[in-house]
Amino acid sequence: MSRFNADNLIVAESIIRRYPVAKSALIPLLHLAQEQDGYVADDAMAHIAELVGVTPAEVVGTCTFYEMFKRHPVGTYVVNICTNISCLVLGGEELLHHAEKSLGVRAGGTTDDGLFTLEDVECIAACTEAPCLQVNYRYRYRLTTDDFDELIDGLRTGRITDVPHHGVLARIRQQIADDRLAGVVAPELATEAPVWLAASDAGGAGS
Amino acid sequence: MTDAPTKPDAIDVTLNGVTFEAEPGELLIDACERNGVYIPRFCYHPRMTPVGMCRMCLVEVDTGRGAALQPSCMLTCTPGMTVQTESELTKKAQDGVLEFLLINHPLDCPVCDKGGECPLQDQTMSYGPGESRFVEQKRHFEKPIPVNENVYLDRERCILCDRCTRFASEVAGDPLIHFQDRGSNTQVNTFPDEPFASYFSGNTVQICPVGALTAKPYRFKARPWDLEEVISTYPNPMGDRISVQSSRDKVLRIQGVDSDATNWGWLTDRDRFSFEAIHHPERLTVPLVHGDDLGNADAAGDNLVAASWAVALQQAGAVITAALDKGGPDAVGVLGGARLSNEAQYAWAKLAKSVIGTDNVDAQLDDGLPAAMVASYPRRTLNDALAPGSAVVLMSEDPKEQFGTLYLRLRHALQKRDITLVELNPTASGLGRLTTVGLHPRPGETGVVARALVDAVAGALPTADVGGVSAAAISAAATAVHGRPVTVVCGRASLAESASPTIDAAAALRELPGAAFLFALRRGNSHGAIDMGLAPGLLPGRVGLGATPEGWAAAPTVTGLDARGMLEAAVDGDLSVLVLVGSDPLADFPDADLASRALTTCDTVIAVDLFANLSVASADIVFPAAGFAETAGTHTNFEGRVSPLTRKVTAPGVARPDWVIASDLAFELGADLGFDSVESVFDEIVTVAPSHAGLSFADVAADNDGALVRGPTALDFGAPEPTAVVPLDGYSLRLVTDHRLYDNATLVQHCPSMANLADVAQLSLHPLDADRLGAGAGSLVTVISAAGSIELPVRPDPAVPRGSGVIPLNRSGADPRELIDHRAVVTDIRVASS
């Protein structure tokens, strides 16, 4: 779809200001683009390239390195079902098969209504809670097939409200107070410790 | 002194049981190679930062902590290092790495262009497994994708060595190809619909260690074993070293050769692919003279018809003799010669100055700098100019557009060495953020800004803006060059202003402590032309008129006319024969109107050229010349470096080398230049030209870096009175013209791979100026000056300073020469939307 809209451009600029080197903002900006459109559009990458002063080829190089950045539209909810060892042993495969059957798509596919994209993923680091899944990277633990159906139904009917659409991550829009900005100075030019270090030394002793 | 004991800080490395001394900071892979042991490699390239991507260079190294496999391209030699390149462990690693690289590499060598010169193929034969154990599917990609007009990529062949991508970002500064995806899906690619638009893209084809990148002009044309190769020089101002490769008498490929002094193996795409013009069907193959409709020679006929050499030479001889009888030697002028080899230039200089007796000789077309200045100012080699701790003042056209390999060398030095660069040119160059300080004087005021810079270096900081440049910027520039030896890259940055501001600036900068010059004259062998005396007032060897050179019958004593003078004399009827030696004044002379009037008025125009360009088409007698790769000789680059041009293929038809044509013409005029071979010309140059004393043809050819011609010269170029500054009114912009890499030059237009890369002419303006004029990108405007008006689209460009307007020369759509007022120092323009 598109370049950053006016509101997101303001956010993008504030993100860039957090870094001494504009290029460092690349990944948060890719998340912002994904939040805006649900995926990372080519135009958005071209816009990011302009904003941080690199070529679009460099942006796409970074973007494609990470599985979490989708370069093509995906469902409103991306459901990642783990089938790695712990989950496999405790029913991950069965859960995936159930999901494929009930959603009517193969892993990797998106439902016709554009609501769900199903993915078969490797360990998502919640092995103690197997079998588990993520929906838009929000965890659901120890799922039975019934739990899965209920989750899907809740998302479909809008009963579940704590899962935003694909691309929304909590950390992108964080506000960083001026006094905690890490000093927008290139590391090689820095003469003193960053402000946040001083702040945590003062306030966080012993913690 | 007694024998020096082993230095305490010597870096002794033991390589396969033999100890040698490494240079400080030397990489193990280089040190081994220097000592006769070649370590196989794919990703390592001596002219780029090592990245350790491929692991092919693993060797067994012991630094005192036990033997281990280490990538020798990432390892700096340290004292006491022991290296085994032949051990079982090393061999096993090499075998394993190759097997690993071959997992996804297709075995399509029989249909791959790289077959026969492929490092992967060669190293697999030498170090790899004999058979594949891999039975699974290899990866597949769409075959081949164009990454730009001329470069194709077969992604499944790529071994991810990062050479092309590193070249693009680190060397060329065009990171438009990049690794995409990850793991076994990693591929090289561009951003969708954004091609690898780099002037240097062909270098990636040359350095790709497999057949993943291929160049359209060579694809499926030949195999290495079909090719014959000679080492030569590309006749550009840098004197880039090249290998010319041919098969069945056709040049099929040009590749860069690594000369430490010049191009480091790199080439621009224009030079690399320009071989296509050599065998173009439109090459001139026979002499042409006036003739009738039936093709018979007839002086009264309007057509140009084919003639024998005998007839054409006899006609030319008669015309020149008649002109001499009527108007004396001054009635003849020779214009051009920068395309020629040094030997051909010398022969033409001798013909003109000794046989004909005229000093009306100029290889520059009023678009360069005074020959006496170029010949007499102190110079410095490029390597010395870019030595750590130096400063460069860039006062020329954008090197990215016109001096490609100089641009790459500057980029390298600015990134990797402690050098500073001050731009003193009308618009920001392609070096962009690498430039230390950009001073962009208002056109016509380069001289005053240079003077202010020199004063500032001496401690007198400016207190107000000078020539459109802020006092702060001038002070910053002074700090940037202070205490460093300064090399001025000096050329004509814009033809919309006269040469005088540049001359003033050069004269001022010469006063900087340790200042030296590298003259950035555009045409191929302009420096050879000046050294060989193809300039008014000069004789071969950077000497002025006066004495008659040894072996010459005579020599002029009064300085003759330069290019402009000759054309004016032709218009006035004082010059009746104009000989164009590889020059096209109609296309290139800044004052197009004068050129066209001169060519029409002049009694006889004799042209020696490769193609029937505009000027040649209006000539009366035309001689076909043998061009690049068709004739041997030597070339002189902007440092004064002489290197060999090697003959590889036969010239088309009956075309002859330029020095032979000069000899033939001399013969018609009853004189013998005394040459029977290129070597014999060179030998005479060495005796006649003091600058070349002591050189030998064999020595020049033997050294990959050629041989340097040095002053000192007795010539003195007295700096003229500084040019007065013309104020700019608030409604006008000041015109700047420049040349771009791809334009309508005869050579480019005769290369099918490049002919359509030249964009149309546009007026580049600072975005704020464009806004002020209400002219958005692409909107059509009329540009008016005192001399004329043209219509063309606008291109907002932040690299252009406010108050200036840039129009490229020699592009389709509009010709800025129509705007230039040749009597004025600068050209002011008004822009109106049309």
Ligand code: SF4
């Ligand atoms: S295309 Fe060639 S040069 Fe580029 S990474 Fe692949 S193998 Fe290396």
Ligand code: FES
């Ligand atoms: S195996 Fe499923 S989360 Fe680790």
Ligand code: FES
């Ligand atoms: S050459 Fe050393 S890792 Fe590739």
